[in-house]
Structure formats: C-alpha cells, structure tokens
Amino acid sequence: MDLRTSYQETTKRLDGHGSRTVGVLQEALQGVAADQMSDIYGNGELIKTFERKMVDLLRHDDAVFFPSGTMAQQIALRIWSDEQNNRKVAYHPLCHLEIHEQDGLKKLHGIEPILVGEADRMMTIDDVKALPDVSCLLLELPQRELGGLLPSREELEVICAYARKQNIRLHLDGARLLEVLPYYEAEAKDIAQLFDSVYISFYKGLGGVAGAILAGPEPFCQEARIWKRRYGGDLISLYPYILSADFYYEQRKDRMAEYHAAAKALASRLNAIPGISTRPLEPVSNMFHLYFKAEKAVVEEKLIEIQSHGKVGIAGYLVEKESGCATEVNIGDSFLTLTPDERETVYRQLTEAFSED
Amino acid sequence: MDLRTSYQETTKRLDGHGSRTVGVLQEALQGVAADQMSDIYGNGELIKTFERKMVDLLRHDDAVFFPSGTMAQQIALRIWSDEQNNRKVAYHPLCHLEIHEQDGLKKLHGIEPILVGEADRMMTIDDVKALPDVSCLLLELPQRELGGLLPSREELEVICAYARKQNIRLHLDGARLLEVLPYYEAEAKDIAQLFDSVYISFYKGLGGVAGAILAGPEPFCQEARIWKRRYGGDLISLYPYILSADFYYEQRKDRMAEYHAAAKALASRLNAIPGISTRPLEPVSNMFHLYFKAEKAVVEEKLIEIQSHGKVGIAGYLVEKESGCATEVNIGDSFLTLTPDERETVYRQLTEAFSED
Known part of the structure; x- marks a missing residue:
C-alpha cells in the first residue's frame, strides 16, 4: 500500500x-430552494449578493467571483501592468504564479516576473527596495510554500507604504487571508485595505468546493469582468461554487x-x-x-x-x-x-x- | 413590465x-453517493470516467473536461497555431470567438482570425479555397447566429477534405453537435471524425449546468490540459459540472x-x-x-x-x-x-x- x-x-x-466528497456540495445545497434562479454570466441576484458580501468584508469598492484564484490573480497582475504600462511584476520565488500555473502569466500575457528575495525565506523591505521598476508587487499572506509564514504587521505596513510611495500597485494573494486574522488580531478589511487588489479563496481554510473573489477599485473590477469573459471563466452558472463558498464561509469564518x-x-x-x-x-x-x-x-x-x-x-x-x-x-x-x-x-x-x- | x-x-x-434554477443541479446530485470522491485538479475516477465516455462517443484519442467552451476553443486554436507555427486561424464572421469572447483569442494569444465568407450566410467551399495560409479552420455546426444552419453532409465533407489536403487543421465547434445528428442521420463519431479536434457543450440541448469537452489526438489533449492549468480552468473540483453534464447527457442524448x-x-x-x-x-x-x-x-x-x-x-x-x-x-x-x-x-x-x- x-x-x-x-x-x-x-x-x-x-x-x-x-x-x-460530493457530500460537501450536497450539504451546502440542502437548504437552498430548488427554484432559486442561477446566476447568468456574472449577473443575477445570487452572484451579486455574494459579491456585495465580500465587498463588505474586504471594504474594497467592488468584488468579482471567479472560478479560480489562478485566473483571478493573473488577471489582477495584467490589469495593473496595463495601467502602469509596465510588463514587470514582482513576487516571491515560491509564488503560486511562478510554480503552480505552468507559466500562464508569461505565456498568456508576456508579463515578466521579478523574483523578490530568496526562495527559502520571506521577502524583506530591503529586497523590495532593491527592485527594478515594476508595475505591481504581489504579497502572499501567509507564505504557503514556507509553511505559512507571515511578516510582522509592522514589516507588512512598511513594505506596503514603500510600494505606494514608489507608485507600485500592491496585490494581496490572500488565499488564506481569514486564516491569518487571529495572529494579526485584525479584521479582514484592515489587511485588505493595505492593498490595491485582494484575492481570497473559498476552499482552503473555509473548506468550500472551489472559487475565489477578486476585490479592488471599481474600474479594476470592470476590467476584471472583461478578462474573466476572455478567459472563459464567465460561466453561464457559477452557483455551485458561489453557494458552497457562502455556506462554508458562514460556517467557518468565525x-x-x-x-x-x-x-x-x-x-x-x-x-x-x-x-x-x-x-x-x-x-x-x-x-x-x-x-x-x-x-x-x-x-x-x-x-x-x-x-x-x-x-x-x-x-x-x-x-x-x-x-x-x-x-x-x-x-x-x-x-x-x-x-x-x-x-x-x-x-x-x-x-x-x-x-x- | x-x-x-x-x-x-x-x-x-x-x-x-x-x-x-438550483434545482437542476440538486436533481443531478440526488442519486450520487455523498462519499463519492471529488475529482482533484483533473485527476480521479470521477472526471476520468466521464472523459472516457466522451472518447467513446466522439472516437477521438482523448478528451478533456473544461469549465467552458470559450476556454476549450481558444486553447484548441492556440495548440494548432503552435503546431503549424502560424498565428492565422480561419472562422465564420459570427463565430463565438469573434463576437462573444471580448477578443480573448487575440488578447491572450495574439492569434489573427481570418473571417471566412459573409456574416449573413454559411461559408462555402469557394470561401475556404480563397483563404490565405492558415493553421486551422473552425466550423460551427449548426451555425447558431444564423438560426442554426448546416451545410449538407456532402458540402461539409468537401470542405473538410480540402482543408486536410492543404494541411489546415480542422476544429469543430460542436457546442450543439448532438442536436444536428438526426438531420445528418449520423452518429456523433461520424461527424467528429471529420475533424482534428472537437468541442461539445453540456448546457445547450443537453440542459446541464455548464461545462464542455474538448477531444482530439493524445498530444493535443496533453497540451490542452497544460493550457487548462494556465487559464485557471484546472479547478480542484469540477464535479458539479461533470456530474450534471453526465446526468443530463444520459437523460437527453437520445x-x-x-x-x-x-x-x-x-x-x-x-x-x-x-x-x-x-x-x-x-x-x-x-x-x-x-x-x-x-x-x-x-x-x-x-x-x-x-x-x-x-x-x-x-x-x-x-x-x-x-x-x-x-x-x-x-x-x-x-x-x-x-x-x-x-x-x-x-x-x-x-x-x-x-x-x-
């Protein structure tokens, strides 16, 4: 064996x-009325209500439900690259986009990632200060491939403040954002608001079936919805993921x-x-x-x-x-x-x- | 009102x-055992069994389940473009990729579509013969935006034979392939085998929740799975779509x-x-x-x-x-x-x- x-x-x-198991979804659907209408290509009360709930949680202007974080984060970096007219973005050497996505970011967008710091440790403010001109800096909290490490709240704020001063857009890979809030003794919005855009996942600590939210300013989210369509992620029905995300979010967020x-x-x-x-x-x-x-x-x-x-x-x-x-x-x-x-x-x-x- | x-x-x-409605999914899940294991990132018995069923239906070497046809078809054209080292592909002016996907094919792949024939009629063999050098020709059966028109079986075979002779890859937008079989008095494999790659959908005539199959040769499907990961379509769990696709396929295929x-x-x-x-x-x-x-x-x-x-x-x-x-x-x-x-x-x-x- x-x-x-x-x-x-x-x-x-x-x-x-x-x-x-399939029981995870069956349980989430049990309390849903059979005549509840599906979302339709990103529209409808079902998806809009959940997106608004995530807006309230993260206190960003808008939020877009995605089938996956892979799709959401590539799109976030593309939008910031376009906005800054700079195809260089910065992230940790063990970033999900670098090691788990078959180079989607490079192959689909021609974006050139600059790896910050070393693979075996967290990035520091000195690593960030040594960066060339980049459009966007992605931080992952917690750093999953290092066992779930976090910068101190102070170090995090120093890095974010420096990036803002340099006009570098800040994107949070917050796949496990809720999971770090007890350590930071913070609410989700406190951490989310340090960033220009935020992704959170529903099948890690929350235990949903799949799905992700990408939140940010309104024009950013409008662009993200167009890119979601381009990627083939704007499914006619995302409700299996939305309903289970919502169900397990309510069950486990606290x-x-x-x-x-x-x-x-x-x-x-x-x-x-x-x-x-x-x-x-x-x-x-x-x-x-x-x-x-x-x-x-x-x-x-x-x-x-x-x-x-x-x-x-x-x-x-x-x-x-x-x-x-x-x-x-x-x-x-x-x-x-x-x-x-x-x-x-x-x-x-x-x-x-x-x-x- | x-x-x-x-x-x-x-x-x-x-x-x-x-x-x-959500009832559509609830009904499909009713007979599924709660301890049935999820597919995991494209692997597992649940997804493999369904992919094999589609291999049997279409008689192609392999088949890949996708969350959407948009994703599947862009990827098909990208693979054939790479294989032929030619960024030009050909399709009808009202092709889904041209009018419903926010130019994903162009923006994500830099692929240049050549529009075949006129928007208000089906393409003919003469239109195809007038094409410049292209890597791939996409045919949609039936042509949805024209009310669901079809070429005669003879015209279809003439076009496919010509394209093969020119070494142009043939891709079938067969979103509604099963729906045209009674008219052609054919089995799915008879039509599918005229093409190098085939996409079919599960939420049109079959009435599933969402999802698509892309079928083709083995190396093509291997590449397609890599691209699925790149797109963020290789979800940890696609079973909500697979199980409902299978349920309604069985219910309506005949x-x-x-x-x-x-x-x-x-x-x-x-x-x-x-x-x-x-x-x-x-x-x-x-x-x-x-x-x-x-x-x-x-x-x-x-x-x-x-x-x-x-x-x-x-x-x-x-x-x-x-x-x-x-x-x-x-x-x-x-x-x-x-x-x-x-x-x-x-x-x-x-x-x-x-x-x-």
Missing part, C-alpha cells in the same frame, strides 16, 4: 475538514482563532518528538509544514504503519527536503473533532516510530 | 428545458430526434402566421430564429400581453433586425410538455396579435 492510499483509507485526520490555537497546540506537541519539527515552530495561522529528519521512503513506511493501525491520517504525501522530508498540515474541523485519546495515541505512535532513529 | 420579466414569470415555455421533429412542427405552424417567419424555414436541429416583421417595441408590447395572459413564454428578449426583430428558440423538454391545447392557444394568440398589421 502506498502512502496516499493508506491516508485515503483513514476515517479521521490531523488535516483539513474531511474528505473532498472559527479561525480556534483553528489557529489548535495548530499551535498540535505543533508544540509534535516539536517535542525527536526527529520531528514544524515550520514555523509556532504557527501563525491554521497551517504549518511538518518535517521528518529521515529519508522519505523510511518515513513513508512508518506513516503507513501508523495510519493503518490508528486510523488517524497524518500525511497523504511527502516532499523530499534537504534534511529529510515534509508534508503540509492545515488545521480545520478534522483535528478539532479528534478526541483527546485519539490525539494522544497519534503523539505516542509518532514518538515510538521516530524517536528510535 | 419589460419583456424579460414577463418571460421569467411564465411557467411554461416554447424554449428550453425549464428555468435555470431525445434529439424528438426535439428536431418538434422544432420542425412548431416552425411550420409559426411560418403560417402572416408577419412571422423562422430561419431556417425548416429547422435542421432543435433550434431556429423566430422573426417578426414589425418594430421591436411593437412586438415587445404584444408578446408581453400574450405572455401575461397565456402563461406560455415565447421570448425573453428581441434583437433588432433589418426587417423587424428576432429571437432564438431551442426546442427541448418545455415545448414537449405543452398540451395540444396550450400550443393551439399560442398559435391563435400570435395569429391574432400579428396578422392584424
């Missing part, structure tokens, strides 16, 4: 909100502090096990990366053993790292529904499996 | 399969001859009313355009009157034409569920309203 299969067969998990606290508690216990550590050591959101100081094949075998006995899923995949291997953990409803006994069993099993090395 | 509102308030219709026969019968009755005519006079699919020889404002007023009395919707919008105005009718379950009495009432009302002029 491979690690993925062994994970899929577990009925409880450290990570997430449960399996991505639980982020709980997830964050649980992530800190779990990380603290895991860091006490020799051979295991988390990045960051103390999570600043609901997520962290879980590192094993052993070869991938060895860790896989041990995790499969634990998962098939305890029935609590720890990892479905491992990525090789210099010091061993790692996986990602996002705390949600799954961890919160584990009993104290189940949690203790996992800690004990991990300790037995990895301390012996 | 405006025409759209008056139409929306009708409970029966000449056109379509009923209102685009009813196209019925829809076609009903469209012919309805058109014949409508053409008997002075001041009203259809294009084509005898439909070759389930669709036609309905023309009124009177000013738009006058027709609107009369239709609102008829719709608010008879409760059978005739038109939700009108487009101005040289000779008056027109709307589109797509025959589906709605017309088939009208009683003979309800149909006769509509004919009588239309005759009374429009013959007096």
Whole structure:
C-alpha cells in the first residue's frame, strides 16, 4: 500500500475538514430552494449578493467571483501592468504564479516576473527596495510554500507604504487571508485595505468546493469582468461554487482563532518528538509544514504503519527536503473533532516510530 | 413590465428545458453517493470516467473536461497555431470567438482570425479555397447566429477534405453537435471524425449546468490540459459540472430526434402566421430564429400581453433586425410538455396579435 492510499483509507485526520466528497456540495445545497434562479454570466441576484458580501468584508469598492484564484490573480497582475504600462511584476520565488500555473502569466500575457528575495525565506523591505521598476508587487499572506509564514504587521505596513510611495500597485494573494486574522488580531478589511487588489479563496481554510473573489477599485473590477469573459471563466452558472463558498464561509469564518490555537497546540506537541519539527515552530495561522529528519521512503513506511493501525491520517504525501522530508498540515474541523485519546495515541505512535532513529 | 420579466414569470415555455434554477443541479446530485470522491485538479475516477465516455462517443484519442467552451476553443486554436507555427486561424464572421469572447483569442494569444465568407450566410467551399495560409479552420455546426444552419453532409465533407489536403487543421465547434445528428442521420463519431479536434457543450440541448469537452489526438489533449492549468480552468473540483453534464447527457442524448421533429412542427405552424417567419424555414436541429416583421417595441408590447395572459413564454428578449426583430428558440423538454391545447392557444394568440398589421 502506498502512502496516499493508506491516508485515503483513514476515517479521521490531523488535516483539513474531511474528505473532498460530493457530500460537501450536497450539504451546502440542502437548504437552498430548488427554484432559486442561477446566476447568468456574472449577473443575477445570487452572484451579486455574494459579491456585495465580500465587498463588505474586504471594504474594497467592488468584488468579482471567479472560478479560480489562478485566473483571478493573473488577471489582477495584467490589469495593473496595463495601467502602469509596465510588463514587470514582482513576487516571491515560491509564488503560486511562478510554480503552480505552468507559466500562464508569461505565456498568456508576456508579463515578466521579478523574483523578490530568496526562495527559502520571506521577502524583506530591503529586497523590495532593491527592485527594478515594476508595475505591481504581489504579497502572499501567509507564505504557503514556507509553511505559512507571515511578516510582522509592522514589516507588512512598511513594505506596503514603500510600494505606494514608489507608485507600485500592491496585490494581496490572500488565499488564506481569514486564516491569518487571529495572529494579526485584525479584521479582514484592515489587511485588505493595505492593498490595491485582494484575492481570497473559498476552499482552503473555509473548506468550500472551489472559487475565489477578486476585490479592488471599481474600474479594476470592470476590467476584471472583461478578462474573466476572455478567459472563459464567465460561466453561464457559477452557483455551485458561489453557494458552497457562502455556506462554508458562514460556517467557518468565525472559527479561525480556534483553528489557529489548535495548530499551535498540535505543533508544540509534535516539536517535542525527536526527529520531528514544524515550520514555523509556532504557527501563525491554521497551517504549518511538518518535517521528518529521515529519508522519505523510511518515513513513508512508518506513516503507513501508523495510519493503518490508528486510523488517524497524518500525511497523504511527502516532499523530499534537504534534511529529510515534509508534508503540509492545515488545521480545520478534522483535528478539532479528534478526541483527546485519539490525539494522544497519534503523539505516542509518532514518538515510538521516530524517536528510535 | 419589460419583456424579460414577463418571460421569467411564465411557467411554461416554447424554449428550453425549464428555468435555470438550483434545482437542476440538486436533481443531478440526488442519486450520487455523498462519499463519492471529488475529482482533484483533473485527476480521479470521477472526471476520468466521464472523459472516457466522451472518447467513446466522439472516437477521438482523448478528451478533456473544461469549465467552458470559450476556454476549450481558444486553447484548441492556440495548440494548432503552435503546431503549424502560424498565428492565422480561419472562422465564420459570427463565430463565438469573434463576437462573444471580448477578443480573448487575440488578447491572450495574439492569434489573427481570418473571417471566412459573409456574416449573413454559411461559408462555402469557394470561401475556404480563397483563404490565405492558415493553421486551422473552425466550423460551427449548426451555425447558431444564423438560426442554426448546416451545410449538407456532402458540402461539409468537401470542405473538410480540402482543408486536410492543404494541411489546415480542422476544429469543430460542436457546442450543439448532438442536436444536428438526426438531420445528418449520423452518429456523433461520424461527424467528429471529420475533424482534428472537437468541442461539445453540456448546457445547450443537453440542459446541464455548464461545462464542455474538448477531444482530439493524445498530444493535443496533453497540451490542452497544460493550457487548462494556465487559464485557471484546472479547478480542484469540477464535479458539479461533470456530474450534471453526465446526468443530463444520459437523460437527453437520445431525445434529439424528438426535439428536431418538434422544432420542425412548431416552425411550420409559426411560418403560417402572416408577419412571422423562422430561419431556417425548416429547422435542421432543435433550434431556429423566430422573426417578426414589425418594430421591436411593437412586438415587445404584444408578446408581453400574450405572455401575461397565456402563461406560455415565447421570448425573453428581441434583437433588432433589418426587417423587424428576432429571437432564438431551442426546442427541448418545455415545448414537449405543452398540451395540444396550450400550443393551439399560442398559435391563435400570435395569429391574432400579428396578422392584424
């Protein structure tokens, strides 16, 4: 049995909100009247009401619902590039657009990304000051590929203030924006308003089916709707994503502090096990990366053993790292529904499996 | 009251399969097990099974599920352009890519479309022979903006044979491919195999929620999956569209001859009313355009009157034409569920309203 299969067969998990099943959508649609009219090509009460709700949350002028963040963010950078008449944009070397989108930004727009800072650390104000002339700077909060790191609120504000002074547009990759609010002790609008445009996702911490919001000034959102049509993202019906986004947003928006606290508690216990550590050591959101100081094949075998006995899923995949291997953990409803006994069993099993090395 | 509102308030219709409500999706999901796993970024049994079903239908090597035809078709033309190292593609002046996509093809790919023939008629083999060097020729069957016209099977085969001889790639905009099979007395594969790549839609005659299939050779589909990622169309979960596409495909794929026969019968009755005519006079699919020889404002007023009395919707919008105005009718379950009495009432009302002029 491979690690993925062994994970899929577990009925409880450290990570997430449960399996991505059709039941997730069925549950979200249960309370919706069958005669509720669909959105139609971006229009209609269903989509407009949700977009307005996100306007209220983020306090930007307007907001556009997109099928995906990939589409939304490429479009944001294109609009700012056009506005500034400058095809250079700046982002971190591990930005989603750089490593997960098959170079869509370059191939579809001829936009040239300038990578800010180094791949293994957060960007700093000094990195930003060293930039050539760019139209837009994209910041990702939290920095997912680094385990979910955040700049301090002060560093963030310094970077944003500097960019504004340089007339560099600021775009927030806020896929997990709600997830960092407890750490910043802020409301969404406080962070969103530091930026000219903001993207948030509905299937990370919120646990929806798919979908994204792109918010910004009115002319920006008008342009974004035209680009959404150009991309083939202006579907006749986006309601399966909108209704589930709204349902799980309402269900989980106020639980982020709980997830964050649980992530800190779990990380603290895991860091006490020799051979295991988390990045960051103390999570600043609901997520962290879980590192094993052993070869991938060895860790896989041990995790499969634990998962098939305890029935609590720890990892479905491992990525090789210099010091061993790692996986990602996002705390949600799954961890919160584990009993104290189940949690203790996992800690004990991990300790037995990895301390012996 | 405006025409759209008056139409929306009708409970029966000449056109379509009923209102685009959330109930359409709820019904499709009713029989799906809650623990059915989602597709994940284009992988998983749910999406692969449906793609294979479409491979069997179209007898192409591979098929890729897309959120929209807009996305699928731009990508098809881009792939053929790259393969032929030629940025010129050819299509009809009223092609979807030319008039409904905000110039996505040009803006995202720098592709230069050559318009074939004239806007008010189908393209001919002579138009195709007059083309400059192009990488790809897109044919739309039926030609929606002309009321759903079709070339004869012979003309179609002559055009395709000529293009192949010239090494021009052939792409089929088959959004309504199933809808034309009764007229051609053909199976989907017979028409699909005349082309190098084929797109079909699931929310026209089939009445699904949204979604499209793009089929073609294996390397073409591999490229298409990469472009789908670039576009932000490779969603973590496309199952709301896949499951509903499959559900309504199974429900309606064998009813196209019925829809076609009903469209012919309805058109014949409508053409008997002075001041009203259809294009084509005898439909070759389930669709036609309905023309009124009177000013738009006058027709609107009369239709609102008829719709608010008879409760059978005739038109939700009108487009101005040289000779008056027109709307589109797509025959589906709605017309088939009208009683003979309800149909006769509509004919009588239309005759009374429009013959007096």
